[in-house]
Amino acid sequence: MNKGKVLLIVGVVLALIGLGMIVVAIMPGEKTSTETIPTGAQYYVSWNVGGLMNGNVSLNFSVDTGTVNVYVFDKTNYDNYHNGLAFVPIAYAPDLPAGVFSLELPGSGQYYLVFDHGTNSQNIDQAVTVKVKVTGTSIMLLTIGVVLLVVGAILAVVGFIMRRKEPAAQKTKGPTDVVMVGQQTPPPPPTR
Amino acid sequence: MWGACLEEKRIAIIPSVMIQGALGPKEYGVLLTDQRSIFVLTRATNAAVWGALGGALGAMVGYAVTDPQYVAYLESDLAALSSDDKNISIPHSSIRRLGLEKKLGGYRLQIEHMTPEGKAKTLNVVLTLPPALLKQRKSEGVKSKDAFKDYSTKVREAYEHSLPPEIGARAEWRI
Numbered sequence: 353m354n355k356g357k358v359l360l361i362v363g364v365v366l367a368l369i370g371l372g373m374i375v376v377a378i379m380p381g382e383k384t385s386t387e388t389i390p391t392g393a394q395y396y397v398s399w400n401v402g403g404l405m406n407g408n409v410s411l412n413f414s415v416d417t418g419t420v421n422v423y424v425f426d427k428t429n430y431d432n433y434h435n436g437l438a439f440v441p442i443a444y445a446p447d448l449p450a451g452v453f454s455l456e457l458p459g460s461g462q463y464y465l466v467f468d469h470g471t472n473s474q475n476i477d478q479a480v481t482v483k484v485k486v487t488g489t490s491i492m493l494l495t496i497g498v499v500l501l502v503v504g505a506i507l508a509v510v511g512f513i514m515r516r517k518e519p520a521a522q523k524t525k526g527p528t529d530v531v532m533v534g535q536q537t538p539p540p541p542p543t544r
Numbered sequence: 545m546w547g548a549c550l551e552e553k554r555i556a557i558i559p560s561v562m563i564q565g566a567l568g569p570k571e572y573g574v575l576l577t578d579q580r581s582i583f584v585l586t587r588a589t590n591a592a593v594w595g596a597l598g599g600a601l602g603a604m605v606g607y608a609v610t611d612p613q614y615v616a617y618l619e620s621d622l623a624a625l626s627s628d629d630k631n632i633s634i635p636h637s638s639i640r641r642l643g644l645e646k647k648l649g650g651y652r653l654q655i656e657h658m659t660p661e662g663k664a665k666t667l668n669v670v671l672t673l674p675p676a677l678l679k680q681r682k683s684e685g686v687k688s689k690d691a692f693k694d695y696s697t698k699v700r701e702a703y704e705h706s707l708p709p710e711i712g713a714r715a716e717w718r719i
Contacts, residue, residue, distance in 0.1 A: 526573065526586075526614055528676040530698035531557040532705065533618065 359511030363504045370500030377493035386481040389420070389467060393474045398430070399484060402462030407488030409457060411465065414450035416479040419470030421446045424455055430464040447471050460491055553578045556702035557617045559677075560586070561653070562670045563632075571672065572632070575617045575625065576706040581655070582625050583632040583669075587612040634667065639711050644700055645718035651696040671696055693719065 387397040401409060413422070424443040425433060432439040442463070443455055447470040457463055467480045558574035563583070571587035626633040634657050641656040653669040673688075673695050681691035696719045704712055 526612075526617070527557050527559045528674045528680070529559065530695065530702050531559075532702065533554045533556055 354515070356511045356514030356517075359507050360515060361511070363506070363508030363511055365504070366500050367504030367508060370497045370502075370504055373493050373497030373500065377490040377497055380485060380487040382483070382485045384481070384483040386479055387467075389469060389478045389480060391475055391477055393469060396466050396468035397480055398464050398466045399482065400462055400464045401457070401484070401486055403460060403491050404457060404486070404488035405460055405491055405494075407457035407460070407463075407486065408454065409463075409465070410452075410454045410485040410487075412452045412483040413467070414481050415448075415467075416481075418473030418476055418478055419447040419449050420467045420473065420478060420480060421470055422448060422451065423464075423466040423468075425464045425466060426458075427462045427464070430466070433466065457488070552580075552622055554618065554622075555706035558671075558699055558702060560672045560674045562672045563667065564670075571612060572669075573615055573617065575622075576702055577622065578706055579637075580626065580633055580635045581706070582622070583634075583667075584615050584617070584625055584628075585613070585630040586615060588630075632667065636707055636711060639707070640664065641714070641716075642703070642707070642711065643716035643718065644696060644703075645716070646696070651692060651699075651719060653699070671699055 385399075389395050389397050401407070409424075413420075422443075422445045423433070423441040425439065425441055429439040429441060431437075433441075442458065443453070445451060445453070465482070465484070467482075469476075469478065554575065554577050556576045558576070561572050561574055561583070562569045563572060564570075565588065567588070570585060572583040573586050575582045575584060625631055634655060638657040638659075639655060640658065641654070643654045645652060645654075649670070651671040653671065655667045655669070657665055657667070659665050671692070673692055677695070678688065678691055681694075682688070686694075700717050700719065703715065707715065
């Protein structure tokens with residue numbers, strides 16, 4: 353296999369992967385999962401989302417027993433919450449058995465969705481089922497996708513040009529028209 | 545005792561036809577002798593595999609990166625060409641019906657024949673104009689449609705020269 357052909361194949365494969373990543377980066381993602389908050393006031397469960405341009409989180413959750421408090425934190429306030437320091441959530445909803453809400457993420461950083469025990473629910477295990485739909489553009493995937501697409505396209509074009517520049521004799525071997533064996537091709541008609 | 549040794553005669557070469565395979569179209573060159581048609585595989589694009597990887601674009605790339613294989617039609621051993629599993633060999637004596645007609649999508653050659661196992665089989669062949677020939681004809685001011693017609697006429701002539709008279713007389717030419 354010659355270099356042009358290899359470049360063309362590699363380029364097209366990279367470009368297709370890049371294209372796939374771009375599509376994934378801009379398509380909304382949806383995920384459902386269930387986590388249990390163990391008995392005890394110090395326990396919580398969390399999900400994180402981030403690295404999105406124009407990010408939006410739609411949330412649908414329910415608890416098997418009792419109530420939970422719901423928080424949305426940025427990274428700094430999540431760390432403060434985790435370490436028992438003073439924190440300021442972006443959004444907060446106390447003592448809910450279930451709920452639906454939607455939140456526009458203010459930036460492209462990491463955000464945390466946290467559930468802890470509601471009032472009078474600290475002495476039971478609570479299973480929280482969360483259905484999260486995230487829309488927005490994943491900056492990292494988009495960047496990698498665009499880079500792969502561009503690099504792949506360049507390689508493919510270079511490979512294509514290299515193939516076209518190969519000596520004609522290498523490509524057009526053998527007859528190019530119907531040949532009657534043993535018969536001469538008639539000469540072209542005389543021009544006046 | 546006198547004996548006669550009848551050597552198989554090469555009559556004509558058709559440089560490019562296409563037959564649909566399970567994994568995509570396959571390109572063949574056809575070597576016509578006075579006894580058989582040998583379809584020699586020159587390019588298997590495996591378009592289905594490429595298509596699965598990259599859709600229509602993948603299939604096109606698959607075609608673009610698969611070069612046609614060179615075949616020395618005049619020098620190759622006929623028995624070797626004929627016995628190669630990749631190739632298709634049809635003895636002219638086994639042909640029950642042969643037709644060439646213009647259909648939607650090009651000129652199609654249909655050969656109904658009996659296999660050595662005694663089964664009836666039909667080979668559907670699409671005539672494909674080699675790109676170099678098309679380019680040459682276009683540079684001469686010939687339209688693609690006419691270039692295809694000329695090509696199919698030459699294919700007809702090639703078959704008329706190579707088929708036994710009784711089979712040639714039954715052939716249907718609708719071009």
